[in-house]
Amino acid sequence: MNHPARAREEDAGPFAAAAGGAIEDRSAAGGAVEEVAGTGTGLVRKVGLMADGRRITYYWLPDRGVRS
């Protein structure tokens, strides 16, 4: 539990909580949240761009904690 964001609820996605300081949280930008086909677990993803234009995809399970 060495990260302040660990204590947050997961329901709002992987980038819901502030980390207690000024961070340019680019993860909130980008495309829509979409369910990943074929998993049967409710896994979702969100595609965005990194600061230098590379593609990044965040995956998370909305109903599970980060340590699940």
Next chain:
Amino acid sequence: MTERRYDPTADEWVTFATHRQDRTYLPSADGCPLCPARPGRAPTEVASPAFQVVVFDNRFPAFAPAPPPPDVEPSPLFAVRPAFGRCEVVVYSDDHATAFADLPTARIRMIVDVWADRVRTLGATPGISYVMPFENRGEAIGVTLTHPHGQIYGYPEVPPRPARELRAAQAHLARTGRCVHCDVVAAERAGRADGPAGGPRIVLETETVIAFVPFWARFPYEVHVVPVAHRPSLPDLDDAERDDLAEVLRRVTHGYDRLFGFRLPYVMAAHARPTDETQDWDPVSHLHVEFAPPHRTAEKLKYLAGSELAGGAFVTDVAPERAAARLRGLMR
């Protein structure tokens, strides 16, 4: 310099990516580029204060979606191509100190789902013929970042080793009418050996997934993890198979860490159906995850030396049946 050159003497392509000489090398935890962004610290690759699993384009890729033209001109003998392809990083957790072996099964199941999604996504890219998720773990393997992560390469053609496996599977299919991997799984499950060595090599088994030291193991503690049913690729696994694969992968990696009492270095890679449509690959493709740990004892490494590197002929120091017996008790 980023380009691919063809070796006409061996019928294979070699990729040159000289910029990778400058990639980040064993940074301290404070400077880890795969950790989440933190206030007051240098930016990382993941500009989010927390995450579960994240996949992004490698900053130092061997292959790129829009590669530069080659530095040299091709000739009829010396073919050269741009280094087209994809190189992605898969970060398993935002916890710098954990490892694949320490992740809960639910997180590994999530990683299996992410692999399947990346295989589907990258495999649908025109020009990508083969998608291979893999993990290099440990400095003995050449790992440059210790944060728990793997990689996925999207190749412009089937790489040599999977291509050789597919050729062998095609020959077996032509000879017997069956998938060679299905036959191997059936033989291992039946507890018999199709050779003189004999003895059980299974280290772990569920209803849908089997893990065994192969009859032909090239590394002393090599393990293959294979779905029992004929599943050509990760997206073809059903829910129960993905659950079982995750649990078996967790127990294999956890067992590896008990083998010598330290985090065992390994290469883990998934071999599966090519993603091009040059032929119907399904009958000869059977998903399997291969583990190649380089240690032969706690202190000694299995080096790829004269026979292996120069001859391509592996000489293995431990009998597969003995390795399996030792591993079996560790994979609880």
